Amino acid sequence: MARGILGPLKPLDMHGDPEKALRKTLSWPHLIALGIGAIVGTGIYTLTGVGADRAGPAVILAFAIAGAVCACAALAYAEMATLIPRAGSAYTYSYSVIGESVAWLVGWSLILEYSLACSTVAVGWSGYLVGWIEAAGIDLPDALMAGPHAGGIVNLPAMLVALGVAGMLIGGTRESATLNIVLVVIKMAALALFVVLALPAFSGAHFEPFMPYGFSSHVTADGTTRGVMAAAAIVFFAFYGFDAVATSAEEAKNPGRDLTIGIIGSMAMCTLIYMLVAVSAIGAVSYVDLGKSVEPLAFVLRTLQHPIAAWLIGLGALIALPSVILVMMYGQSRIFFVMSRDGLLPPSLSRVSARTGSPALVTGVTGVFVALVAGFFRLDEIAELANAGTLVAFIAVAACMMILRRRAPELKRVFKCPAPYLVGTLAIAGCLYLISSLPTTTLTRFVAWNILGTAVYLAYGRSRSLAAKGRAVTGD
Numbered sequence: 001m002a003r004g005i006l007g008p009l010k011p012l013d014m015h016g017d018p019e020k021a022l023r024k025t026l027s028w029p030h031l032i033a034l035g036i037g038a039i040v041g042t043g044i045y046t047l048t049g050v051g052a053d054r055a056g057p058a059v060i061l062a063f064a065i066a067g068a069v070c071a072c073a074a075l076a077y078a079e080m081a082t083l084i085p086r087a088g089s090a091y092t093y094s095y096s097v098i099g100e101s102v103a104w105l106v107g108w109s110l111i112l113e114y115s116l117a118c119s120t121v122a123v124g125w126s127g128y129l130v131g132w133i134e135a136a137g138i139d140l141p142d143a144l145m146a147g148p149h150a151g152g153i154v155n156l157p158a159m160l161v162a163l164g165v166a167g168m169l170i171g172g173t174r175e176s177a178t179l180n181i182v183l184v185v186i187k188m189a190a191l192a193l194f195v196v197l198a199l200p201a202f203s204g205a206h207f208e209p210f211m212p213y214g215f216s217s218h219v220t221a222d223g224t225t226r227g228v229m230a231a232a233a234i235v236f237f238a239f240y241g242f243d244a245v246a247t248s249a250e251e252a253k254n255p256g257r258d259l260t261i262g263i264i265g266s267m268a269m270c271t272l273i274y275m276l277v278a279v280s281a282i283g284a285v286s287y288v289d290l291g292k293s294v295e296p297l298a299f300v301l302r303t304l305q306h307p308i309a310a311w312l313i314g315l316g317a318l319i320a321l322p323s324v325i326l327v328m329m330y331g332q333s334r335i336f337f338v339m340s341r342d343g344l345l346p347p348s349l350s351r352v353s354a355r356t357g358s359p360a361l362v363t364g365v366t367g368v369f370v371a372l373v374a375g376f377f378r379l380d381e382i383a384e385l386a387n388a389g390t391l392v393a394f395i396a397v398a399a400c401m402m403i404l405r406r407r408a409p410e411l412k413r414v415f416k417c418p419a420p421y422l423v424g425t426l427a428i429a430g431c432l433y434l435i436s437s438l439p440t441t442t443l444t445r446f447v448a449w450n451i452l453g454t455a456v457y458l459a460y461g462r463s464r465s466l467a468a469k470g471r472a473v474t475g476d
Contacts, residue, residue: 028258033181034327035266039239040187044277045297045317046124047235050380053291055231056212060278062231067271069430070239073394074267075417076401076424081259082414088338090393097400100467106396107339108453113389114332115370118325120382122158122374125321127294129157132314149378158374165325166367170360183323190316191273193309194297195280201304202283217437229437236434237383238274260415329370333363344461384438388446391431398427
């Protein structure tokens with residue numbers, strides 16, 4: 001077993017115990033749907049309003065910046081996912097290229113990313129549910145519709161949808177992925193309806209002033225973090241999700257072809273969708289009003305006197321947003337699964353159900369954790385912390401791609417990232433800038449999370465690592 005300065009390295013071509021292998025059930029249509037299912041969701045349905053509050057009309061620029069950073073990261077992911085087609089995405093790549101200690105921190109960050117992404121979407125879904133029901137004239141008990149931060153006790157709808165999706169995933173990967181395709185079609189139809197109705201109401205006056213809070217991230221007099229980069233640091237949440245496709249590598253029938261199509265295809269389609277929706281929303285209503293809504297797209301249509309369409313958009317969000325939770329929770333469970341299979345977490349977490357071929361126990365544990373966070377925390381705070389974990393993972397993947405280009409140029413690459421050193425450097429620099437644009441409280445919580453992770457690794461994972469004992473497995 002090779003060993004680097006930063007701990008043991010897992011061989012790139014290692015094969016392992018077939019009893020700890022995930023079943024190959026996914027083809028490229030499933031993977032594109034997984035990517036779109038993860039990318040198009042809370043980011044565009046709910047964080048459009050948060051972004052408008054932080055950047056004004058320049059939220060469109062924030063979307064462009066976040067999208068550009070993600071595009072560079074997506075190219076690096078596509079090369080690494082086809083080169084190392086195993087579950088675990090950034091964690092697995094770091095383990096094989098840099099070393100176990102870095103891989104642990106990346107995996108620990110991915111746990112944060114996927115768990116909090118699920119919770120963020122669950123809270124966003126709850127906002128649409130409450131607005132949708134109240135629009136029908138039904139009053140709901142405030143104490144059970146929001147967490148303590150909003151004057152309630154617990155966000156019960158958010159908890160229930162998280163637990164429901166976990167139950168669905170326990171039922172099997174292929175069944176969940178097939179259902180996800182249906183949910184993605186509904187989601188895309190709802191966004192198309194929004195653009196068709198909102199774009200004709202476009203007014204250039206709504207884009208003046210274009211950048212009311214400036215470009216760089218800064219704290220205003222009211223204590224809010226604002227600026228284009230502050231908005232980019234949170235709407236970045238709207239773009240990632242393609243890494244969940246990379247996490248499914250071990251379950252892809254034809255990884256070389258299917259992963260490339262899934263990652264690049266979903267990213268390209270979603271960027272076009274976001275630009276259309278953002279321009280339509282900002283052009284139709286004042287950014288000040290848009291920034292106050294927890295269901296911005298439905299709010300725009302109600303303002304334009306399209307109550308039925310607003311109701312349908314809300315219904316579309318209610319039906320389709322769980323697809324994001326499904327994909328992110330799927331990714332989370334696979335990260336837990338692979339870290340457990342490597343000996344860094346308890347072995348019980350890598351047990352695969354004989355009936356469904358999926359890790360049922362870890363999926364259930366993930367569902368409970370996601371539900372608790374969704375029930376008691378605020379949407380923007382959850383999203384920002386999830387973004388911090390994602391940005392670290394993106395940095396690691398870009399670094400791994402460049403390191404392998406220099407260390408092992410002879411390796412057969414099904415997909416080659418163009419201008420790899422330029423793209424990799426831009427991805428890392430962009431991610432670092434976005435991290436620096438996050439609020440100080442978010443960065444403090446992220447550091448605390450990683451201190452906890454380091455303690456867990458030193459107390460448990462390092463001494464039980466199978467790679468350190470020369471017995472690492474990949475499940476291939």
